[in-house]
Amino acid sequence: MPHWLQLMLDSLGPLLWAGLKFTIxxxxxxxxxxxxxxxLVAITRLFAPGPLVAVARFYVWIFRGTPLLVQLFVIFYGLPSMGILLDAFPAALIGFTLNIGAYSSEIIRAVIASVPRGQWEAxxxxxxxxxxxxxxxxxxxAGRTAVPxxxxxxxxxxxxxxLAAAITVPELFQTAQxxxxxxxxxxxLYILAALIYLAMSSVLSALQVRLEKRFARYGGFLEARA
Incomplete structure (x- = not known):
């Protein structure tokens, strides 16, 4: 067996385990x-009083306008200087949550705003x-529109x-490192890690297509009933 293939087979188990234990x-x-x-942020921006809207907009501005890697470094390496110590996994979880919250809020805000006013009145x-x-x-x-x-x-x-590998989370990529x-x-090793990410993304993309078709059928059913 070629050396490279044997190395891939020997490394596949640890990489998959790191993916199951940390990445997923x-x-x-x-x-x-x-x-x-x-x-919460989307609803705040659409319906809350002015001061709360300003706070929500500032949060979205910060986390959409700065790199995710920098956000992770600030949380994991920067906060200890203020006496806030976090383990790697919780720090990564907080960073990814805040980042996803900012991006998803814009999606949710747009799809809620796209629902015709007549639906509220009805x-x-x-x-x-x-x-x-x-x-x-x-x-x-709004949920059907937000799925894609x-x-x-x-x-x-x-x-x-x-990116969590940069703050020492032993997920798939850091295990490869x-x-x-x-x-x-x-x-x-990096090709093997890339192939695993590619496989996960491909499976999720296929599931996304099925989910979109299901919601499209459901939407057509509702329109037919109407």
Missing amino acids: PLTLLSFAFGLALGL SYSIGMSWGQAMRRTILPQ PLSNTFISLVKDTS RIVATTYEPLI
Whole structure:
């Protein structure tokens, strides 16, 4: 068996384990918390009083206008100078959550704003409160529109988690770096890591297509009923 193939086979297990133990949990938790934060920020920007809108806009401006890697460094390496010490994984989780929250808030804000005003009026006309209208009428319609851009954000996040290696999170890419340090075979290991990321992204892209088709059928069903 060729040396490069044997090295790939020997390294595949540790890389996959690092992905299961750190990359996937970091991705899922960051996206879930970021999506919740993004919804809160989007609603704040659309419906809150002026001072809260200004705070939300400032947050989005900061986290969309600065590199994610710099944000991770500020949280992990910068905050200790203020007496705030965080382990690598929580620091990465906070950084990715804040970043995803900023980007997803703009997506959610746009899709909520795109729902016709008549949907609000129809909800109010049958006695719904603002919260009921948002939960039962507006968010379901906005959600279908938000699926493609949010899916793309999630797929990008899977790849962006490799940046957590820079703050010592032992995820997939840093595990590859550690193996490189002992084998001195960077090309083979980094290609293997890239192939694993490519496989994950391809699976997620296929799932995204299926999800979009399902929501398209659901939307057509609702239009037919209407």
